Amino acid sequence: MIIGCGIGLIGTALIGRRKASSLLPHFIAKTIRSQQQYLFTLFSEHRNGIDVIESSERRKMQTNITNLKLVYETAIGEIPRNKVALEMMWPVIFSIVQIGYLLEACLKATNCPILSDETLSQLLLVFETMAKSAEQNGVIPMKLVPEIQGFSKLQKEIADLQDALQLAKRALS
Structure with a gap:
């Protein structure tokens, strides 16, 4: 048992030491895109013929949010970890979860x-644009978030996510 733990520890140290943090940009972009698809389903005229509660877009968004949180929490536990980079990503993760809610x-x-x-x-x-920003190293210009009548909190959170992505990219470049 001790030998197995030692082999696992060495394998983790050599192979998987930074795997989760390197996957984080991909999962952020994937989750933002699933939110984009769900937003389209909710606010477009095409929703009339769709059971939005049971829609594949909703399930995909929920799954992607759960996976993103798991990857982020795994990245926090990595040894060694880039603490500054992960701290800069927390507002991004928080805003994505808030948009989901x-x-x-x-x-x-x-x-x-x-x-x-x-x-x-x-x-x-x-x-x-936000998804591309998450995937790429450079800072992408912010876009105007249009008014969503009756849903000002959603509109504000989308703008906050843009800001968080901008700040994270600037701090990490």
Whole structure:
């Protein structure tokens, strides 16, 4: 048993020591894109024929948020770890989770609007820009988050996520 633990410890030290933290940008981008798809489902005219509660977009978003939190928590436990980089990523993770909660809250809202194609297009551009920012090393210019009538908290959190991604990229470059 002691030999097995020693082999596992050596293997972890040599092979998997920075695996989770290197996966973090991919999981951030993947989660943002799943939120983008769910947002489109919630606020577009196409939602009328869809059971939004049982939609694959909702399940995918929930799964991606859970996986992102798991990867982040695993990265925190890595030896050695880049403490500064992980601390800079916490506001990003927090905002992504908050956006997930706010999108879920839209299900319960009776006043969930159908957004115009222009507003939806701008929101999709904002989300894709954030996903690209997470994947790439450079800072990508922020985009205007359009008004989502009746959902100002969601609009603010999307803007906060853009800010958090910008700050994390600047601090890590």
